[in-house]
């Protein structure tokens with residue numbers, strides 16, 4: 001329990017001082033809450049004494065007591081307010097910094113990380129786990145420090161009035177602390193299972209929502225919702241199991257404190273009867289005996305939460321310690337942009353999908369990559385952008401191994417246009433300037449005009465300020481692709497990697513996209529996963545990939561003259577494009 005507290009304090013970093021000072025205010029504010037009770041005990045004692053003596057009570061005393069009570073309430077408010085000002089925002093501030101840091105970590109890990117860790121897992125870390133820490137961390141530290149500090153103050157008072165009562169309360173609190181330790185350990189042990197169940201639940205919910213269009217089109221809602229329902233039921237079962245496991249220690253904790261309270265009443269009664277304790281002190285102890293341990297009593301929830309927070313911190317640490325792909329990278333500025341593959345092999349885990357690739361893509365030329373589905377075309381492009389590191393060999397850019405760059409400095413040189421375009425839930429304007437945050441409105445419009453998307457943007461209700469749905473769901477595939485071309489155009493990187501659309505796009509859209517692409521690629525080094533005959537024929541170099549190796553390399557004319565995969569591929573493409581043209585003309 002105390003180890004977890006130390007971790008939270010360490011997590012607060014530079015804000016530690018505010019946390020401690022807040023706890024001091026919190027301590028005095030709690031003591032201030034005890035003053036009205038002491039005043040009440042004193043008043044009662046005075047009334048009883050006066051009754052026995054047959055005298056009347058001075059009205060000034062009542063006023064004095066009233067002022068003391070009002071003063072202590074005001075003091076309590078003031079100290080609570082100061083504590084809140086100092087402590088309440090620490091969790092939010094530290095968590096916000098950590099979220100930004102985690103976002104940076106995720107940007108710099110290899111994409112393989114996301115195959116090994118589910119989206120639900122990562123999402124739970126950044127949202128739920130960090131929220132637990134953000135909302136509970138400081139409160140827990142305050143509850144524990146303050147709870148024990150208050151108890152120590154009470155024990156010191158008890159020693160003065162009755163050392164035996166002080167001893168009983170210390171024994172009660174030690175027993176309760178052991179039970180609290182049990183609660184904390186149980187929660188820490190079960191938190192990982194609970195978190196896993198929550199991750200499964202988030203993963204199942206995300207999958208269910210993502211797959212809704214398939215679910216609707218196949219009318220198979222029952223099957224797809226089953227895993228979501230199973231995850232919900234598992235989560236409920238785990239919560240109940242955790243709660244049941246926590247009950248025995250909780251009962252022990254409360255029992256130890258209640259028995260100590262009874263013990264104190266018993267001792268004080270005996271001392272009062274023996275004349276060793278005054279009536280006022282006795283009354284005060286009887287009044288206090290059952291609230292004496294209030295601050296320690298409330299720690300059961302805190303002990304449980306500390307276990308949960310501890311496990312959340314383990315998870316966040318694992319996320320933060322994920323290895324960056326560019327750990328030793330430097331910001332490098334290049335003079336030339338030739339790309340060279342030197343004996344490159346690559347595998348997803350054990351499965352090698354690219355074998356011993358050797359080729360050069362000279363600066364300012366167009367290279368078309370063709371080959372059957374699954375042959376490794378996208379993987380090859382992802383290696384150039386260093387989404388993954390090669391398993392063997394090296395890729396150089398301008399003569400420098402790309403592993404020597406930081407990801408940012410490498411990707412400054414590269415624009416990528418994918419088939420599956422992802423637009424953020426933001427304005428069209430911000431989506432276009434995503435890679436160039438300093439772009440002016442004039443530059444954004446110029447890029448959009450060149451990318452042939454200005455006209456349709458102006459037809460949208462708020463023009464460039466129209467907010468797109470998540471992933472760009474409110475736009476057509478062709479529109480999204482042209483926006484992504486505008487985005488790449490604005491970035492104006494010397495190398496462009498693009499994946500030509502294979503999905504059938506209507507001729508008008510295809511024509512616009514082709515126009516946009518030729519504007520984007522003008523005077524740059526182009527690597528294109530090509531499907532259209534026109535692109536392939538006009539390329540300076542064609543790489544034919546099959547089964548993860550370059551089986552042919554050359555210009556269209558050279559490759560057509562050879563027997564092999566390329567000639568077959570061209571035949572198939574000619575048939576497909578002829579078929580499309582006939583259909584379009586009908």
Ligand SMILES: Nc1ncnc2c1ncn2[C@@H]1O[C@H](COP(=O)(O)OP(=O)(O)OP(=O)(O)O)[C@@H](O)[C@H]1O
Nearest residue numbers: 115348351353371372373374375376377378379380
């Ligand atoms: N993230 C991944 N994890 C594991 N294997 C992968 C991953 N991505 C691709 N693969 C595998 O690597 C091989 C090459 O895939 P890649 O996507 O590069 O082929 P491609 O030629 O681009 O295919 P397509 O033309 O269909 O897009 C395939 O066998 C594929 O199953």
